[in-house]
Amino acid sequence: MKKHNFSAGPCILPQEVMMKASEAVLDFNGSGLSLIEISHRSKDFVAVMENARSLALDHLGLKGKGYQALFLHGGASMQFLMVAYNLLEKKAGYLNTGTWSNNAIKEAKLFGDVVEVASSKDKGYNYIPKDFSVPNDLDYLHITSNNTIYGTQMKSFPKGNVPLICDMSSDIFSRQLDFSQFDLIYAGAQKNMGPAGTTLVVVKEDILGKVTRKIPSILNYQLQIEKESMFNTPAVFPIYVSMLTLEWLQNIGGIPAIEKINNKKAQLLYSEIDLNPMFKGYAKKEDRSIMNATFNLTENKLKEEFEGMCKEGGINGLNGHRSVGGYRASMYNALSLESVGVLVDIMSELERKG
Amino acid sequence: MKKHNFSAGPCILPQEVMMKASEAVLDFNGSGLSLIEISHRSKDFVAVMENARSLALDHLGLKGKGYQALFLHGGASMQFLMVAYNLLEKKAGYLNTGTWSNNAIKEAKLFGDVVEVASSKDKGYNYIPKDFSVPNDLDYLHITSNNTIYGTQMKSFPKGNVPLICDMSSDIFSRQLDFSQFDLIYAGAQKNMGPAGTTLVVVKEDILGKVTRKIPSILNYQLQIEKESMFNTPAVFPIYVSMLTLEWLQNIGGIPAIEKINNKKAQLLYSEIDLNPMFKGYAKKEDRSIMNATFNLTENKLKEEFEGMCKEGGINGLNGHRSVGGYRASMYNALSLESVGVLVDIMSELERKG
Numbered sequence: 148m149k150k151h152n153f154s155a156g157p158c159i160l161p162q163e164v165m166m167k168a169s170e171a172v173l174d175f176n177g178s179g180l181s182l183i184e185i186s187h188r189s190k191d192f193v194a195v196m197e198n199a200r201s202l203a204l205d206h207l208g209l210k211g212k213g214y215q216a217l218f219l220h221g222g223a224s225m226q227f228l229m230v231a232y233n234l235l236e237k238k239a240g241y242l243n244t245g246t247w248s249n250n251a252i253k254e255a256k257l258f259g260d261v262v263e264v265a266s267s268k269d270k271g272y273n274y275i276p277k278d279f280s281v282p283n284d285l286d287y288l289h290i291t292s293n294n295t296i297y298g299t300q301m302k303s304f305p306k307g308n309v310p311l312i313c314d315m316s317s318d319i320f321s322r323q324l325d326f327s328q329f330d331l332i333y334a335g336a337q338k339n340m341g342p343a344g345t346t347l348v349v350v351k352e353d354i355l356g357k358v359t360r361k362i363p364s365i366l367n368y369q370l371q372i373e374k375e376s377m378f379n380t381p382a383v384f385p386i387y388v389s390m391l392t393l394e395w396l397q398n399i400g401g402i403p404a405i406e407k408i409n410n411k412k413a414q415l416l417y418s419e420i421d422l423n424p425m426f427k428g429y430a431k432k433e434d435r436s437i438m439n440a441t442f443n444l445t446e447n448k449l450k451e452e453f454e455g456m457c458k459e460g461g462i463n464g465l466n467g468h469r470s471v472g473g474y475r476a477s478m479y480n481a482l483s484l485e486s487v488g489v490l491v492d493i494m495s496e497l498e499r500k501g
Numbered sequence: 502m503k504k505h506n507f508s509a510g511p512c513i514l515p516q517e518v519m520m521k522a523s524e525a526v527l528d529f530n531g532s533g534l535s536l537i538e539i540s541h542r543s544k545d546f547v548a549v550m551e552n553a554r555s556l557a558l559d560h561l562g563l564k565g566k567g568y569q570a571l572f573l574h575g576g577a578s579m580q581f582l583m584v585a586y587n588l589l590e591k592k593a594g595y596l597n598t599g600t601w602s603n604n605a606i607k608e609a610k611l612f613g614d615v616v617e618v619a620s621s622k623d624k625g626y627n628y629i630p631k632d633f634s635v636p637n638d639l640d641y642l643h644i645t646s647n648n649t650i651y652g653t654q655m656k657s658f659p660k661g662n663v664p665l666i667c668d669m670s671s672d673i674f675s676r677q678l679d680f681s682q683f684d685l686i687y688a689g690a691q692k693n694m695g696p697a698g699t700t701l702v703v704v705k706e707d708i709l710g711k712v713t714r715k716i717p718s719i720l721n722y723q724l725q726i727e728k729e730s731m732f733n734t735p736a737v738f739p740i741y742v743s744m745l746t747l748e749w750l751q752n753i754g755g756i757p758a759i760e761k762i763n764n765k766k767a768q769l770l771y772s773e774i775d776l777n778p779m780f781k782g783y784a785k786k787e788d789r790s791i792m793n794a795t796f797n798l799t800e801n802k803l804k805e806e807f808e809g810m811c812k813e814g815g816i817n818g819l820n821g822h823r824s825v826g827g828y829r830a831s832m833y834n835a836l837s838l839e840s841v842g843v844l845v846d847i848m849s850e851l852e853r854k855g
Contacts, residue, residue, distance in 0.1 A: 148533065149533075150532075150533045150534055152534060152538055154538065154539065154540050155540070156540075156734070157537060157538055157539060157540060157541060157734065157737060158538055159538050160535070160537065160538055165526055165527060165535050165537070165538075166527070168526050168537070169523045169524070169526040169527045170523070172519055172522050172523040172526060173519060173520070173523045178504075179502065179503075179504045179815075180504055180506060180817060181514070181519050183511060183514065183519070183522070183695075183696035183697075183742065184506055184508065184511055184512055184513050184514055184519075185508065185511060185818075186508050186509070186510075186511060186818060187511060187697060220574045220575040220576060220579060220698075221574040221575055221579075221719060221733075222574060222719075222733045222734050223733070224718070224719045224732065224733035225574065225575075225719050225733075227718075227719075228717045228718075228719060228720070250718075253718065254717050254718060254719075257715050257717055335734065337734055341537075342537035342737060342738050343537075343541060343734045343735065343736055343737045343738075344574075344698045344699070344735075344736030344737065344738060344739055345698070361611050363582045363608050363611055364578070364581075364582075364604075364607065364608060365575060365576075365578045365579050365581075365582060365608075366582070378578065379575075379576045379577070379578035379579075380510070380511065380576050380689065380691055380697045381697065381698075382697055382698030382736060382739065383511060383696060383697045383698065384696050384697075384698060384738050384739065385698055385736065385738065385739075388537065461533075463534060464539075464540060
């Protein structure tokens with residue numbers, strides 16, 4: 148039976164990417180060797196790393212604008228730490244839009260003062276705070292563009308006179324933005340880019356080198372840039388699969404093309420949530436995420452029936468995060484409109500039955 | 502043509518592991534989903550993580566002895582930092598046996614005083630220092646059990662009254678040792694365990710929690726233990742392949758069985774190096790590594806011919822590290838005796854021709 152994978156991350160990747168990745172584990176580029184047994188300093192893998200870094204900047208429209216792309220170890224959680232280690236001298240501002248923002252704040256506090264410029268904690272993070280000012284004396288302002296757990300997404304971004312740092316783990320490469328408004332973007336691979344095990348960091352070089360503390364080598368962005376993202380052995384397989392996914396995105400028309408499909412998927416599902424009395428959405432409408440739709444049953448007694456129907460229909464990964472419950476349909480780039488259609492049909496059927 | 506992969510790392514893995522890994526990228530456990538698109542919190546992946554951690558302790562004979570096994574992000578280079586962050590309060594001792602020891606020392610100096618208890622720098626790191634004492638006032642003593650670049654390996658280990666920390670990246674699971682003499686062992690996966698992108702840490706819990714500094718979450722061993730090696734999304738694919746390799750090792754008879762094969766391979770190659778006048782070994786005989794044999798041609802004019810013969814014979818990855826030149830034959834667990842035989846035959850043929 149065909150599975151429809153709505154997992155929040157790690158998540159669905161394009162089928163052709165899976166097939167190429169599987170093949171490369173057996174024989175990479177017809178070399179007679181597996182991708183995972185060759186030296187990361189071999190010509191063939193250096194080409195993979197260069198291509199992945201180049202494609203990332205291309206997609207974001209940041210080539211020739213003073214940015215560098217790095218594929219680093221450790222996930223976004225490592226970036227919570229690295230951002231502060233490299234950039235926080237005295238005081239940083241954080242916009243608190245949920246669990247991941249809070250985790251980033253926690254690590255930053257080890258390195259300096261942290262100001263919460265605004266928070267949506269008062270309403271269970273079901274909206275994005277908008278009316279706040281950005282103090283001029285911050286080393287940087289940190290935001291989370293998309294909040295997977297609550298299904299909220301920033302539609303516009305704060306203007307200020309300080310560097311803007313964005314955790315874009317769950318919506319990078321999904322929509323057109325002026326990415327040059329950010330000074331540093333980071334994203335764990337395991338949503339729109341690849342398998343778990345590597346993290347993309349896109350950083351404007353001129354914001355670096357300004358803190359006085361000594362930075363451990365592997366955590367130092369400047370050293371990572373100098374070493375062309377190969378300070379130590381990189382995560383070969385996750386980076387190769389990320390490269391394949393970025394190539395796939397390029398071949399289907401890049402961010403402009405995928406954005407149209409993503410909007411269609413979200414529209415289809417949110418329409419159903421709003422029209423079907425069996426369901427209610429969690430996030431405030433104007434802040435709804437195109438990537439993660441969060442919703443609940445209006446009557447809990449239908450839980451077993453709904454979940455049984457989902458299972459029968461091949462729906463995977465629809466459970467909400469354990470901290471908020473309910474359901475979460477993650478509709479990342481590789482999820483097809485057809486899969487959303489299958490889910491919506493099940494939701495409609497539940498209404499007819501009810 | 503069959504390739505004989507002598508790469509220093511990432512390196513050869515068992516063929517059956519490659520095949521299972523390739524299959525799992527298409528369909529994991531018959532689930533209809535790829536290994537790399539499922540949640541790391543799914544029952545199936547949690548079982549992988551538990552199995553990998555358990556197998557690691559089993560192989561080392563450390564189960565029930567107060568140790569925990571973790572699969573962390575970042576490579577051994579991240580451990581250079583984490584060891585010091587978690588354990589260095591005032592002063593640590595390091596045995597300097599080459600490049601990797603030096604890199605570890607560099608990071609430790611950011612956190613406290615470092616004493617080099619001994620060094621083999623005087624002779625280009627071609628031997629292991631033996632006569633040195635271990636001061637009693639160290640927070641720990643750090644050693645590197647095998648030095649890939651120089652082809653040296655520790656055959657016995659210092660006794661002392663301080664915790665013993667071992668970078669075992671390039672010879673873990675290759676030979677029988679009393680592993681309980683170490684308080685913390687770490688090893689990047691990409692030699693005897695799996696693909697690049699995860700690092701095994703085996704730590705005795707009672708050495709933790711003694712430094713006064715605050716440790717960032719992702720770098721904190723105690724927190725990683727508490728979260729069962731899932732503080733954040735782990736490197737799913739590299740950990741799965743590591744588990745497969747540890748299962749493969751178990752099926753062929755564990756460390757005792759592989760040690761016999763490794764000794765045979767090393768004996769075959771070192772005999773040739775010693776008997777063949779066209780070659781000379783780099784490392785001091787008594788300190789020679791069973792994993793990495795380093796050697797040079799006695800006459801440089803044969804370089805082109807020897808390398809051509811190697812290429813023709815399907816030999817891959819024989820170049821020495823750029824810092825020492827010459828040749829390096831890495832004979833990790835998955836390399837067959839047959840492959841070493843092919844190399845030795847080429848070396849003999851060169852002698853006959855010469």
